[in-house]
Amino acid sequence: MDATTSIRKRRRGALFSGGFAHFIHDGFTDCLFVLLPLWASGFGLSHAQVGFLKMCMSGSMSVMQVPAGLLAERFGERAVLTAGTLLVGGGFALVSMADGFMLLAVTLILAGTGCAVQHPLASSIVSTEHEGGSRRAALGMYNFAGDLGKVAVPFTVAAIIGVYGWRTGAVSYGILGIFAGIAIFIALTRLGLGRRREHHKPDAVDAPPPIKGWGLRDPQGFGVLSTISMIDSAARMGFMTFLPFLLMAKGLDITGMGFALALLFAGGAAGKLICGLVAERLGILRTVVLTEVATALLIFALIALPLTPALVLLPLVGIALNGTSSVLYGTVGDFVVPERQARGFGLFYTFGTAAGAVAPLVFGIVSDAGGLTMALSILAAMVALTLPLCLMLRPSLAAVSRTA
Helix, strand or coil: CCHHHHHHHHHHHHHHHHHHHHHHHHHHHHHHHHHHHHHHHHHCCCHHHHHHHHHHHHHHHHHHHHHHHHHHHHHCHHHHHHHHHHHHHHHHHHHCCCCCHHHHHHHHHHHHHHHCCHHHHHHHHHHHHCCCCCHHHHHHHHHHHHHHHHHHHHHHHHHHHHHHCHHHHHHHHHHHHHHHHHHHHHHHHHHCCCCCCCCCCCCCCCCCCCCCCCCECCHHHHHHHHHHHHHHHHHHHHHHHHHHHHHHHCCCCHHHHHHHHHHHHHHHHHHHHHHHHHHHHHCHHHHHHHHHHHHHHHHHHHHHCCHHHHHHHHHHHHHHHHHHHHHHHHHHHHHECHHHHHHHHHHHHHHHHHHHHHHHHHHHHHHHHHCHHHHHHHHHHHHHHHHHHHHHHHHHHHHHHHHC
16 A cells, blocks of 8 residues: 555544544534423423533533543543543433432533543544645534534434433433444554554754644634634533523424424534635635624524524524534644644633533523523624634734745
């Protein structure tokens, strides 16, 4: 096998393995939106408690993403990604045994800790193998695979719940996650990907010194990019946590909820591709501005519309809501040196996930105090904060383009 063929094989394998991990893990995080209304009804939870449960999973994901990147530098992405996938599968199986608010919180923290490894490590594997190649396109496909998980898993789990109940739905997908962890380990081992890197001292006197710190090429640009991601993630997580409650208030049942979320996430999956193409024509910043403005307007429309028109609008909401993230994710690698990709992605995802973790609790408190309509309206208005940040990011993107 010649060098070119070997590189292509590794890149395809990295993309497939990373995409599969993204599919499985996003399935875990997003089928939670089906379960939360059922727990609220079954255990008598307030919106603030619902937001707290979402924060338990998202918060543990946020806290553990940088440690996951650091562990990967010591043990390799393969070992840590596998362990995390096994942990989230086991944690979700334990969720099915919970009989109240506190046990739900504890098991979701465990599941979120396992989910923390996927974004930084799978992104790192894909990004590193496509260094000097079509990195942005590869990361776009990787994100698209995650959105397929968002579409398929909530719909399937909702169907299982409709027949057998939420406990069976949760334990079934938990067991599938355990098998997925084993499959990921086998695939990465056969491809020789995600191994522990050996660090040797340079032999030559004039060899470049080892990379220290976070390896950020442009800390200010990375910071602004991360801030935009934080606002985007907070709006997305807050909206998706309480969208089921909005739709149920309009008359939707649990079976229809799986279909509604499938519509939303299908739009999100399409948005990753559509916005990538739009970014090629309009540029990154104009695309972010377009998607964020559309997100705010569509959320206001959903609040006002009755059920049927609201369902029709959901794919468009998904396009706007999720389109921004793929544009942002595809830019992270440009701000981080290759040797620190896992750490850099871990830091970026930590910022975004932390904001997304806190948002459901904050907007749950607002909803309990002033109503769901007020909470979602404030959330939609918050998206406008990204617009001045886009102007601040422009010089950094221009500098990256000149050095690329």
